[in-house]
């Protein structure tokens with residue numbers, strides 16, 4: 624039942640079957656930072672394979688992220704997702720931790736039945752290629768090692784727990800996407816990104832000020848030539864969506880942040896512009 628690093632090929636096959644963007648580095652990092660559980664089952668061809676997964680990422684003492692709830696198409700509607708979810712929730716309840724996740728519409732139906740409730744929403748947008756003629760604003764700069772205390776000081780109240788180790792790992796995966804904005808020598812916003820199976824994902828982006836958010840996003844997009852995903856909070860849509868659409872971004876799918884064992888989403892979404900992605904928070 625526990626997923627190990629030798630399950631990586633089966634895990635990748637699972638995320639591929641849903642057309643998700645995670646690559647091996649994502650699975651490896653999630654199984655290292657958290658714990659995965661799976662169900663192996665035989666299909667009609669008699670071959671036993673990893674048929675379903677869930678990953679639990681602890682974020683501090685109060686809550687954990689539940690992610691990678693996936694079931695191979697041939698094994699759906701047999702109760703596998705519910706079974707794995709209940710297993711994860713029982714473990715978290717024994718630790719006194721609440722559960723938080725970002726639900727797709729398909730997952731939402733399962734989570735509601737297990738007692739999860741909705742908080743705020745966001746949506747995924749995709750761009751195929753960088754438009755011609757985009758230039759850096761000059762208002763942001765590449766992230767430096769010395770910025771980490773300031774980045775954690777911005778991120779922890781926004782996200783609701785310290786996820787410094789994860790953010791550092793993301794910055795290393797795609798240094799080109801990692802930028803900060805300063806005012807009077809103080810870091811007031813940052814953005815990170817990571818490589819993906821079929822597109823680069825940009826996020827998280829944390830900035831209270833709308834203009835700063837726009838500059839960080841614009842400068843990171845200039846640095847990245849190929850296909851991109853980003854997960855934009857609905858509450859920041861009015862500011863950024865028309866500009867993103869002019870840059871070639873198109874709507875992909877909605878997500879809902881859901882909680883179990885608490886009433887609100889952790890943190891303060893007022894300063895979040897882009898989520899890190901549904902598998903990370």
Ligand SMILES: CC(C)(COP(=O)(O)OP(=O)(O)OC[C@H]1O[C@@H](n2cnc3c(N)ncnc32)[C@H](O)[C@@H]1OP(=O)(O)O)[C@@H](O)C(=O)NCCC(=O)NCCS
Pocket residue numbers: 641691692693694695698699700701702703704705706725726727729730731732733736
């Ligand atoms: C969403 C998903 C994980 C559900 O897995 P599953 O093993 O089929 O789910 P379960 O069998 O445990 O479903 C439990 C109940 O949830 C509801 N449910 C499950 N999938 C549903 C769907 N696609 N639409 C509507 N209701 C659904 C049903 O009420 C179901 O009970 P029933 O089959 O007795 O009617 C699976 O469809 C999947 O992998 N989808 C693609 C990836 C994805 O979106 N994952 C969720 C990430 S947040």
